[in-house]
Amino acid sequence: MSTIIVYRSKYGSSKQYALWLAEALKCEAKDAKTIGLAEILSYDTIVYVGGLYAGRVKGFKKISKNLDGFKEKQVLLCLVGMTNPDDQEKYLHMFHNNVPEPYRNLVKPFYLRGNQLFSKMSGLHRIMMKAPKSMAEKIPEEKRTEDDKHFLEHFGEDIYYINKESIQTIVDDIRNHSVGYYRK
Numbered sequence: 485m486s487t488i489i490v491y492r493s494k495y496g497s498s499k500q501y502a503l504w505l506a507e508a509l510k511c512e513a514k515d516a517k518t519i520g521l522a523e524i525l526s527y528d529t530i531v532y533v534g535g536l537y538a539g540r541v542k543g544f545k546k547i548s549k550n551l552d553g554f555k556e557k558q559v560l561l562c563l564v565g566m567t568n569p570d571d572q573e574k575y576l577h578m579f580h581n582n583v584p585e586p587y588r589n590l591v592k593p594f595y596l597r598g599n600q601l602f603s604k605m606s607g608l609h610r611i612m613m614k615a616p617k618s619m620a621e622k623i624p625e626e627k628r629t630e631d632d633k634h635f636l637e638h639f640g641e642d643i644y645y646i647n648k649e650s651i652q653t654i655v656d657d658i659r660n661h662s663v664g665y666y667r668k
């Protein structure tokens with residue numbers, strides 16, 4: 485069974501996860517900009533790893549627009565965001581944002597936490613980050629989660645969340661299931 489990791493990353497977290505996955509699964513990782521649809525479709529298992537930007541997985545449109553062609557494939561989508569992966573509800577919502585309804589049983593989602601690197605952010609991204617900040621500020625203090633509090637307390641700082649061990653569930657899932665499993 486052949487496997488490829490395809491990634492898009494602006495600040496490096498998704499790329500790092502993609503490289504760790506490639507190392508563990510002994511396969512190649514390619515930037516989505518450097519691989520065409522035909523080449524992606526030559527593999528049995530496709531693992532897409534992409535950073536979340538305003539709820540969208542960077543570069544995943546290339547695949548989501550063409551999911552009819554992936555019906556015989558095993559497709560895993562790793563959403564890399566600053567949201568805590570324990571917050572399954574928020575991630576599920578973002579998964580639904582990126583995968584149209586008829587294909588949701590074809591693509592299996594996984595959630596990974598990415599770094600939040602303010603020092604590297606473009607001017608536009610710094611401005612965009614004010615939206616989640618004001619949303620968190622609007623939550624009454626007694627209702628803020630630990631994540632909300634941490635986000636507000638450390639706003640503007642670089643926070644490192646990436647963690648090699650968190651890829652293990654993805655690696656095990658691929659090793660333990662044959663092609664076709666994700667469509668059941």
Ligand SMILES: Cc1cc2nc3c(=O)[nH]c(=O)nc-3n(C[C@H](O)[C@H](O)[C@H](O)COP(=O)(O)O)c2cc1C
Pocket residue numbers: 492493494495496497498499534535536537538539540564565566567597598599600601605608609610612613
């Ligand atoms: C402008 C902007 C928008 C973002 N939007 C989201 C989001 O909607 N959900 C989320 O969980 N993380 C969001 N993030 C955090 C990034 O997904 C996170 O930093 C991730 O590590 C980026 O991946 P990359 O380093 O591979 O580009 C956003 C970050 C920026 C700068």
